[in-house]
Amino acid sequence: MTSRIRVSADAPWYDLFSRGARDWLRHNQKVRQAVNERLLDLLASGDFISHPTERTVRVPVRMLEHARFRLADPQSESGAGQGKGEIGDVLKPAKPGAGEDAGKGGSGQGEFQLMVELKLDDLVDWLWEELELPDLKPKPTAPIDEDELGREGISKRGIRARLDRRLTVKEAVKRRAIQSEPVPFVDDDLRFRQLKQRPRRATNAVVMFGLDVSASMTTVERQLAKTFFFFALQGLRRQYHRVETRFIAHTTDAWEFSEKDFFEVTGSGGTMASSAFQLALGLLEEHYDATQYNAYLFYASDGENSTEDRTTAGESLRALAERLNYLGYLETRAGTVRFAQTDMRSLMETLAASGAPVGTHIVSEKKDIWQAIRQFFVQQSGQTART
């Protein structure tokens, strides 16, 4: 007998690489690309989970499927099986609620979900590019409040610590090039960096969010407000050194909340917007020196306000507007198309007509949010540019 078997067990390199892992990484890269391509939709869908502290956003996505030609799903599927049973025996009962979906996603490959984690900073940068948003300028009336030392110019004299070696050597080289009997270094070669005191503008901002949580605000409307607030805040964070936030919810009365609780709050009863405006004004006066802070208020509501509150609200808004860089009013009207002018909107419009920095954004669907964000930032930069 001639043996035709060879057995070997020495294949050390097999452990060293994984093609599967490599192709999996490539798949994930492609998922990221795909996510980027429809990021606007994804973000607006509010389908992401954000951790403000971790500065990342996680988006749930499906795995990609490499398409093949396949027959359309049949009305009913048949196959061969094995086991006891009579013709007509039911082997598996109908799945409740399956019906429609059962056939559709049934490739068996799309069922696992991935979480793609995106850096919030990258995301916001990307968003700014995508929406072609301008950079904001701090309020020009914000006075000079801090000095900073910056480099400015070069001098032949100075202290040793500010000796610029690179420039000094350059000078020496130049000199030596034109001298017939060069010496390595002379005092005249030395170059020192100069420092200068420069005034710096205040780049602190306080952003206040006001939300009407009265019974008429639905979950969907709150979700719209949340998404808008989220990106407006991200945008401002991008502009300012330090951003402080305040969260105010109101029904007929107003309270301050932590960010975490803010969007969970539900209230009942009527709406007195003035309560929130007064609270905001109080906070500003108490904690934020007008010379130190740029102040923003975003206020979201469905537009309804108690009629007897109209005068008070108008007055407190006017007082507030004087302290603010911008007052953004977001009117959420999920699902309903209301052409009628709302109380709140007419208040804001009156205010805007008098020259106050007020903007009104009406949002009824998720995709409107980008329009609103865009409008806000464009308006902002326009305003500061004009003054």
Add this chain to the structure above:
Amino acid sequence: MATLAEYSPQIEALAQAQGLEYYTVDFELVPENFMMETAVYGLPVRMPHWSFGVRYIHHLIQRSMGNSRIFEVMFPGDPCHAYLVDSNTLPENVLVLAHVLGHADFARRNALFVRSMAMAGGRILEQAAARAHRIEEALTEYGQERVEAVLDAALSLEAHIDTHRALHRKPYAEPAEADVPKPAAHPFRERYKELPGEAPPVREESGPRRANLPPHPEYDLLWFIAQYGPELEGWERDVFLAVREESFYFYPVFACQIMNEGWASYWHACLLREADFLPQDLYVSAIKAHSDVVRPFVSDRQLSLVINPYHLGFSMWERIVEAQGIEAARRICSEEDDFGFVRNHLDATLAEELDLFVYETAAGGETKIISRDIHAIHEAILAPKFNFGAPRIAATKIDLDGSLTLTHNHKDDGRGLDIARAERVLDYIARVWRRPVTLHTVDDEGAPREISRRAPKSRASD
């Protein structure tokens, strides 16, 4: 692993005494991860593509749930390559060794395998590795985007080859003179011909003739695109042909799965029975492993909606050898594929003994036994194997502007295509074909449906 080497000569002696014939088999003990990747890619070394990554993760997840275990992977050739997992127990590996010899014997006898090897040679693994290497080089030279676009298209058409034709095909014959319509007689032309020194006008070489491509519906889409894709670059053509060559290699394994696994199981059982040199405990464990492999149901179930090919094939071969003798079995082994094997040799008696049935799952998920008729059972077993498991789609026309028409043979398939997926495959194809691609199929109601896609405009053509 000295111990497996200890028993292997004795098992081999038994195999040869039983008349098993095979090319040399190289056994390698490999880590489980390597084994799993080999199963995912279909070959030990193969081109990279993100879709393998997806399959890889699914396998990983399934393995972590304890669902699938792969004992061995065997690649026919000369020599054959067999990979065993180094964490298999010794009894398992003894069984697997015998099992692999059964596969090797099958590959040497079966007509499909013999033909495949005659066309492709016996060193497909090495060739696949070389092709993978060339694709790696293309990745460096042309960049990921471009190589991936070609692989997206080629791999999605993986099953669209024509196994009735040869692996190495020549382009279609130029149309014979007789086929070209002669210009009709015309008084002017006649007078022109009579002018002194005027040769008959030379027929234009290219152009109109392309309209005749392909001369018949062409089901080998990989070959057709490689051969006739306008503007396809050399390396892109190579990628298509590489995928196609590997598909040709996979086809016999696919088309003979029941026979082949059954044959290997028949022989490992047979060799094991005679292996009196094995210690008692090892023997018992090996028999246990055998019954795990060929059992019809998952552990505690009494019913299954998939038929275990090991079990079915094994039962059929036992029956055939019992009734007709080993020589008849060997003849069947060389002549049939699963279609002939099941239709000709799975009879009503055996189907009844095995409790085979046909079931139907309605849209709501309700699953019922609908038939125990033997012909219905045959067709239910074979339906997924029809046409390499893919819809019947042929290239039917290249227009003068180079645009391509594909036609789905929905009559053969009984219904139309999944439109969303078909559109995406057309996108893949259009990117490499670089001209519009149109597909004809039918929708749910059976009405004609046409899908067209064109290549994206901004393609770097460096």
